[in-house]
Amino acid sequence: MARVALMVPLAHLDRDFDYLVDTTQSVHAQPGVRVRVRFAGRLVDGFVLERAQASEHPGKLGFLEQVVSAERVLTPELARLAREVATRYAGTRADVLRLAVPGRHARAEAEPVAAGSLVAPPGDCSGWGHYPHAAGYLEALGAGRGPRAVWQALPGADWPGRLAEAAAVTAAAGRTAVLVVPDQRDVDRVYSACLPLVGTGAVVALSAGLGPAERYRRWLAALRGTARVVVGPRAAVFAPVAELGLVALWDDGDDNHAEPRAPYPHAREVALLRAHAAGAAVLLGGYARTAEAQALVEAGWAHDLVAARTVVRERAPRTTALADIDNQLARDPAARAARLPAIAFAAARAALTAGTPVLVQVPRRGYVPALGCARCREPVRCRRCHGPLALPAPVAPDSAGAPVCRWCGVLDAAFRCSACGSRGLRARVVGAQRTAEELGRAFTGVPVRTSGAADVLATVAGTPALIVSTPGAEPVADGGYGAALLLDGWALLGRADLRAAEETLRRWMAAAGLVRAAGDGGQVVVVAESELATVQALVRWDPVGHAAAELASRAEVGFPPAVHLAALDAAPDALEGLLEVAELPPGTEVLGPVDSADAPRGAQGWERMLLRVPRRDGRALARALTAAQGVRSARKEPGATRVQIDPHRIG
DNA sequence: GCAATGAGCGTC
DNA sequence: ACGCTCATTGCT
Numbered sequence: 001m002a003r004v005a006l007m008v009p010l011a012h013l014d015r016d017f018d019y020l021v022d023t024t025q026s027v028h029a030q031p032g033v034r035v036r037v038r039f040a041g042r043l044v045d046g047f048v049l050e051r052a053q054a055s056e057h058p059g060k061l062g063f064l065e066q067v068v069s070a071e072r073v074l075t076p077e078l079a080r081l082a083r084e085v086a087t088r089y090a091g092t093r094a095d096v097l098r099l100a101v102p103g104r105h106a107r108a109e110a111e112p113v114a115a116g117s118l119v120a121p122p123g124d125c126s127g128w129g130h131y132p133h134a135a136g137y138l139e140a141l142g143a144g145r146g147p148r149a150v151w152q153a154l155p156g157a158d159w160p161g162r163l164a165e166a167a168a169v170t171a172a173a174g175r176t177a178v179l180v181v182p183d184q185r186d187v188d189r190v191y192s193a194c195l196p197l198v199g200t201g202a203v204v205a206l207s208a209g210l211g212p213a214e215r216y217r218r219w220l221a222a223l224r225g226t227a228r229v230v231v232g233p234r235a236a237v238f239a240p241v242a243e244l245g246l247v248a249l250w251d252d253g254d255d256n257h258a259e260p261r262a263p264y265p266h267a268r269e270v271a272l273l274r275a276h277a278a279g280a281a282v283l284l285g286g287y288a289r290t291a292e293a294q295a296l297v298e299a300g301w302a303h304d305l306v307a308a309r310t311v312v313r314e315r316a317p318r319t320t321a322l323a324d325i326d327n328q329l330a331r332d333p334a335a336r337a338a339r340l341p342a343i344a345f346a347a348a349r350a351a352l353t354a355g356t357p358v359l360v361q362v363p364r365r366g367y368v369p370a371l372g373c374a375r376c377r378e379p380v381r382c383r384r385c386h387g388p389l390a391l392p393a394p395v396a397p398d399s400a401g402a403p404v405c406r407w408c409g410v411l412d413a414a415f416r417c418s419a420c421g422s423r424g425l426r427a428r429v430v431g432a433q434r435t436a437e438e439l440g441r442a443f444t445g446v447p448v449r450t451s452g453a454a455d456v457l458a459t460v461a462g463t464p465a466l467i468v469s470t471p472g473a474e475p476v477a478d479g480g481y482g483a484a485l486l487l488d489g490w491a492l493l494g495r496a497d498l499r500a501a502e503e504t505l506r507r508w509m510a511a512a513g514l515v516r517a518a519g520d521g522g523q524v525v526v527v528a529e530s531e532l533a534t535v536q537a538l539v540r541w542d543p544v545g546h547a548a549a550e551l552a553s554r555a556e557v558g559f560p561p562a563v564h565l566a567a568l569d570a571a572p573d574a575l576e577g578l579l580e581v582a583e584l585p586p587g588t589e590v591l592g593p594v595d596s597a598d599a600p601r602g603a604q605g606w607e608r609m610l611l612r613v614p615r616r617d618g619r620a621l622a623r624a625l626t627a628a629q630g631v632r633s634a635r636k637e638p639g640a641t642r643v644q645i646d647p648h649r650i651g
Numbered sequence: 652g653c654a655a656t657g658a659g660c661g662t663c
Numbered sequence: 664a665c666g667c668t669c670a671t672t673g674c675t
Contacts, residue, residue, distance in 0.1 A: 004663085017663045040662035041665030057663050636660095 001055050002029050002064060005079065006039055006046040007094045011626070012634035014092040017046075018055035020063045029064060032072030032079075034104060036065045047074040047097070071109055073101055073223065075240050077278060084273050089645045090566065090625040091263020099259060100238035105216035116226045119171035119198045127162055130154060130307045137305060141169045141246060141281055148275070148282040150293045151305035152543050154315045155513045156480055156522075159285060160186070163248050164193035166283055171198050171228040175245025175280075179231045180267050182254035182472075184209060185458050189476070190231045190250075198229050206232035206239060234259055234267040237274065247271040248283035253290045253499075253506045254472070258648035266648060268292065287509035287543065290502060291554050294547035295561045306544060316541040317484070317515040317522030320347075321530035332442070340442060344485045344525040351482025352446055352464040354521055359477070359484040360439060360468045361511045362432045363491045373417035374424025380417060435487065436468040451475050471507040480516035482523070489528030489535070498559055498650055501534045502550050508538050558589075560646040564618030566611040566625055567644040569596045574632075574639030575607055582628035585620040588613050598642070610650075621645075 003016045019037055021029045029035065031050050036043050043065060055061060074082075074097070082096040089096075121142065128134035131151065140147035153159045167177035179190055187205050194203040204218040204227040221227040223240040230239040234257050237247065249257070249271050257267040268284065275282045282302065284293045296302040307315075322341045332345060340348070348358045373380055380403070402413040403425065416423055432452050440448045443466060451457040452470035460467055462479035469475065471492075492504040508526060516522030528535045537546035555562035568575060575593060584590075592609035599606035613621045625643050632641070 006663095008662090010662095013662075019663065037663085038665080040660090042662095043664090055663070059663060061663050634661095 001052050001061070002035070003049045003052060004035060004037060004046040004064075005049050005074070005082075005093060005097065006037070006044050007097065008039065008044055009092070009094060010633045011092055012630040014086070014094065014630070016049060018052075018057050018061055020061045021051070022063055025064055025067050028067045028070040030070070030072055031076065032074045033070060034068035034073060036068060038062055038065050047079070047101075049074075049079055069104065069106070069109060071104075071220070071223075073104075073240070075223070075242065077242075077244070077274075078238060078240055080277060081238070081270070081274050084277070085265050085270055086263060087619075087626070088269065088273065088622060089263035089265050090622040090629070090643050091265075095262045096265070099235060099261065099265070101240075102216055102219050103212060105213045108213050108217040108220060111217065113224050114201055114221065114226050116228075117199055117202050119168060119202050119228055121172035122165050122168040122197045125165045125169070127158060128165065130311050131305050132308065133303055133305055137281075137283075137303065138166065138169050141166060142173050144173050144175060144245065146245075146275065146279045146281045148296070148302040149284070149305040150289065150297050150302045151283055151285040152289055152307075153285055153287050153513070154307050154312060155287065155317065155509075155541060156315055156515065156517060157513070158193075159250065160189040160193035163190055163250065163283075163285065164197050166246060166248060167194055167203075167229045168197040170245040170281070171202065173245065175243045176222075176227075176241035177229045177246040177248065178236060178239050178241060178244065178271075179229065180234060180237050180247070180249045180257070180271065181231065182251050182256040183233060185456060186250060187231055187233060188458065194229055194231060201226060203227060203229040203231065206230060206236045208233070208235075237267045237270045244274070244278040244280040246281040246283065247275045248285065251286040251288075251506070251510070252284050252293060253286065253288060253502060255648060262642070264644045264647065266646070269646075272296075286506070287513040288502070288506040289543045289547035290506075291547055291551040292561045294544070294551045298548070298551065304544070312541050314519065315517050317512055317524045318518040319512065319524040319526065319539045319541075321526050321528055321535045321539055323527075323529045340439075340485070341525070341527065344527070345442070347483045347523040347525050348443065348466070348485060351521065351523065352443065352466075354482050355464055356462060356479070356482025356516070356521070357460055357465045357467055357477050359474060359481045359511055359514060360435060360466060361471060361474065361484065361486045361507070362435045362468060363471060363488050363507075372425070373420060373422050380415065380425065383412065383418075432468050432470050436466070439466050439468065469511075471510070474511050474514055476514060480520070480522065481514050482516060482521055484511050484515045484524045486511060486524065486526040486528075489526050493528060493532065493534060498554075498557070499648075502547070505534050505537055505543065505546055509541075509543060512538065512541075558612055559650065562615070564613050564615055564621055565646055565650070566621055567598070567647045567650065568609045568611065568625075568641065569598050569606055569644075570641040571603070571605060571639050572607050574637070574641050575609060577632060577637055577639070578625075578628050578641050578643075579609070581631045582624050584611065584624050585613055585617040588617070588621065600640070600642070603640070618645075 002019050002021050031048050033048050035046050082093050085096045086093045137147050163179050170177040191205040204221050222230050252268040259265050351358045436448045436450050448466045450468045451473045456473045457475035460475045460477050512524045589612040593607035596606035596608040
């Protein structure tokens, strides 16, 4: 008899099912293998969870249809983790397993196992020397214990190197490490940093872009124990390594760590669940710190790994905040045209003269994604749908080349301001491409390069150049940038999102962290009100203070991690049906409904409701929503619903 | 009164 | 997408 986890999407069938095993299958039908079984007539995929003598099931059992392969891909640890993640996020185990276990590739599976290798401890971990408690942390890692820490990297730090060292110490102690990073560029950086420390073969990079065969090959290397260190984006948190010693996650505030598919788990939360169950160490690193990470420190669950203030001051670039750009524009006509304040212009010029590149961070891609009236500065809106108008092509905004609505796509050649009747347009937010053009005119003879969306640069040389980048796409400069100009800060800070302040500081620090220290001439100019707490946190390089304030304010307004929240999105009748059968914890606050901004493609008229409970009722809320979805699914009630627990973004 | 047929449902 | 139940139908 085999107990099987079935890959069926129905919420009320999210449990184990027993099957008989015939004698020819019995050898291979071991826990963890993929199987096909007949379930209500149809053939479905599943995984053997365990073998047992007898079944509790009173009815009669069917036989396994097929043992797909003898590879035991679902380890007991991951089977348990999948259930825990499903419970935490009010989702199904099958959905989690789909995220955790890649599709099989028979050829890759048939290839012989490469020989494993032992990893020696790294000779030099002095890079960690600036963080007072790091020595104790690494020692605990090397001793096979499970220390937990939240680490704020110094500006300009070689953080991939630090992660590699932590991984190497773990691997040398005979355990494995999983390093989770936001994107492919970071995978490459961390992988390269690991190579010399743990050796080829002992480290693998898991990435989506590899193609199914190579991806599965590397995943198998982790499963079979060849790879002792696994680097990858969010799905790597499920890497099937045994003897897990360390889960590290870089920049947990990055959106990429939030899984966009049901049940929408966040890699940080999965990492915490997994490490807790495995007794493994946790390392949450970043330049900035999230409220969630701060909560772990304040609860005493994780240690603080931060450098002394004197070292921070020594390493940070000199940072200046400028508010009203219009009053501080440079005298230089070219700089005026590029909308550069005198101080920013001077900082850039100084860095270029010193032979170093300059990073220019602009929060929007594209050309002129938001337009205003040239006379009264009122934002201009589409006459048909009130969407924002934008200039898609490189024409000067004052020449009034036809703007296009970003929502409905209608071209409005005869634009006229609804407030004052003027026909003139001006840029309200300037995109990366246009900024690049303007900077090129302001600094003649200096090469201008852009990095963003489709075309992300990984690195740039340490020679004079202007690098215009959207947040998250900033290339690493050889030797560090001489200066960074953080433009249009108000656009980042002014967003309605509750994470706006945290996210703004995160993006600013990600850029400023690539700049040389003040002592080496490094300068950062941020265009934003200097009195704002977030701007202050950047100027003083104080991510911890900012996170503490952010956490306190989340407690005040009632948002995670201070409370637990569930976002329900569905058509109105489905939403009503779900809430009708849900036995919510007493005192659950029910907010909404409002129009859903989070409906799947093609879905019309979806609404959103928010359910809010104190932290202690988080599990009860998830359980209630799981049960409610089960009831709806069993009754075959129509209408899709989306349930997200503690969504990364709200609003 | 009872076989033959079909829709609905659970799902090992 | 199968096999079970249960209802309906139609024939003796």
